Amino acid sequence: MNNSHDAEANRRKEKVALVSILVSALLTIAKAIAGFSTGSLALLSDAANSLLDVGATTLTWLAVREAHKPADDQHHYGHGKFESMSALAETAFLFLLSGVVAFEGIRRLSSGAHYVEPSWTAGGILAVAIAVDAWRWWTLKKVARETNSEALEADALHFSTDLINSIFVLIALGLAALGYQAADALIAIGVSVYIAFAGFGLARRTIANLLDTAPKGLAERVQAVADSVPGVASVGRVRVRPAGSIVMGEVEVDVSRTLPLERVSAIRDRVAQAIALDLPRSEFTVTASPVQLDSETIQERINLIAHKNHLPVHHVTVQNVNGRLSISLDLEIDGRTKLGHAHIAATRLEDALREEFGSDTEVETHIEPLEIDPLVGQDASDDILSLVKAALSVWAADTHDIHDIHQVRVRETSCGYVVNYHCRADPLLDIAHVHAEVDALERLLRQEIPHIARVVGHAEPARLEA
Template sequence: MDQAADRQAERAALVKRKERAALWSIVASVAITLAKGAVGLGTGSLALISDAAHSLLDVASTTMTWLAVRAADKPADEQHHYGHGKLESLAALAETAFLFLLSGIVAWEGVRRLMEGEADVRPSWLAVGVLVGAIAVDAWRWAALKRVARETGSDALDADALHFAADLVNSVLVLGALGLAALGYPQADAAVAIGVSLFIALAGFRLARRTIDTLLDTAPEGVAERVRDAVKSVPGVVEVDSVRARPMGGRVMGEVRVRVSRTLPLDRVTAIKAGIDAAIHRELPHSEFTITANPIQLDDETILERVMLIAAHLRVPVHHVTVQEIEGRLSVSFDVEVDGRIALSAAHALASRVESAIQDELGPTVEVESHIEPLEMDHLKGREADARTAAAVALALAEAASGIDKLTDVHGVRVRETPSGLVVNYHCHAPPDLDVATVHACVDELERRVRTQHPEILRVIGHAEPAGRE
């Protein structure tokens, strides 16, 4: 929950940054447009007038960008399951249409003036001052927008940055045209205007191609490889089946399909998926991936693991699984625990179901046998046994343990009375280097001896500890 809250707060902060950057762009565009338009009309420079027209379109495009940025970050709803991020791409595409329209108008007017010989350009220091100021503002907005667009992945802000970059180049070229006009080459103004139109068209083409790729869900270059490498590094991932990615309003959305061992418990698979999500987020902070984990059988899976997995899927507890190979033939036996209150016919049907599932997994030639044991389904209600009974059981345990070579120091004896009989818990010591199978056999033998003396005992639970342990 904390991780999700942190991501939501981070995203909210990015949204505010995008909106603030777009709003400042509107202010800058209005100021530049008014200044260029006034000076362009005063000097009669087509290049400057076209530059002012370009800036006027910037006012419209930056306003549209601001509106799109605000709308694009609305959460998903019933009509838009993946959110509204594509609105930024649509805004960027509309801005490219403005760029193409402007470049066509400027190119047509420039060609007309060259062919008709019009060259009424009146350079002035005021025009130079306005252009220098515009260049400074354009450079500031381009750098600011480019930085925020890179940090947030916003197509609309990137398109806005391109507009200001185009303005900057335009202003530099117009400044050069005014200089040439002052030196006696007034036709340079129309020629520069045509050059400006070609630059605008080229910039618009590049932006349009990138925006159309986004609208067509073209995978961002290199993202799939980065995600695949990040996912491979997560412990528990056996193989990455596929990675799909697409841009979505400043974010990258996609799907990752991985393979994990089918023997893993559900909570472990959930932890692996959380690890994959964290690894992707570290590599791509502004991303959202759906993760699917497909269980597969690994080559090193043991027969015991396969049997336990089948029992877990059937929700039937089994224990004491014994796997044998007899003259090249596999034999599997196990104890299956069922509700002790049900009839033998129902218990046998349940055991047969487990046997059939194991045989389907391992093959028809495998011999499968089960032993049915009763399982206490409800809590046993009881009370502490009286002192005499507890002492008698403790003495019986100590005497029986004295006849078993490997067990010593029976202690911590607890005896409880239940409606079904006595339940006895105790601790004892055994050599620390003794194998578990031998210790278990000794504890079973101790239980058999005590229950022979005290048939009223329902269950004996012995906890063996390494001798010498403090």
């Protein structure tokens, strides 16, 4: 999330809530004066509503200030729920107001005490109140939508009821001036019913947020975003919950178990970035679980098991002999390790392979010494280098497919000579054929120069003639 953008959004929420407090206080005083002067229950109920607005908007302002505080030791998921608590408190104010107004309206109708004395002053105050409430409702709704603030949305709904209430009160005063005195109490009762319904709708949404009810369709949206990231085999559980003006959640994705840890970490980061791009005001924790995919080859499974046992292997050969799986491989173990310990490691790997592929699987391991420490060496003499170059050129001609021997280097070590060279071959030849030819060249070179410990031949594709 963008910290500067969030800070600006928080300042806007606090500012609009503070302005709302001041306006509510002024309207309360004006409506109360007009209500007592006219004796209108509808107007007095409107003044009482504005008085409650002062308390509600003050609570909203305090909740907004508290909600954007970062997570701490007591609130690991932040303070966003303060907005939900503020919205719930406002619904309580709405229900209280609705009950008081309805009770007084019914009492006046039953007793016949419903004389109202309309005045132009009261009408003017109501007209101003209607304009102010319309402006407040539009402003709060706009900011609430832009910042995803539950508290400001509750305030906006509250002021929409004020707007409608003031309109009906103005109608009631007009009807009273025409001689319909009972209209004041009847409209007050009708407004109380409307306020109760509005409060019920707000309470239902707020309680859903407090109970961590996932926004409809959001989990499916997050799942689709995560599933589109390359490397994700499938998306497991997705959990989403609202937290004030942001959405928080957890996403579990499945990745191939053959991937290295760095690759798995990169996939997890890309999923989090994709979700943040699609839902800017969100915080999601992404976990990746390695699973076996149907597309895994036997070779990949063997390499994975060897890697888990921290044993390097090469020259892996897999056969199917009369319906029985046969695996043979070269196992590299520190050359200083005693045979007994090396055999234990080889047995451990063989047992792990049988557990993976079945107890009747035939497994054979060839133990090779692995040089753990770098060999200390130096460039061989010019005579040895010339001898190796000449031998490579002669024997390469006998292979027919290997040619253009170049970049020959010979190093003298305590274990013998280490030879590195480059050569070229037809780019249309397959790897297996080229590898066999390079191996043949190595064997011939070793026959010529017995003290060679290691030969590394790097084959490059020859340029095709046009």
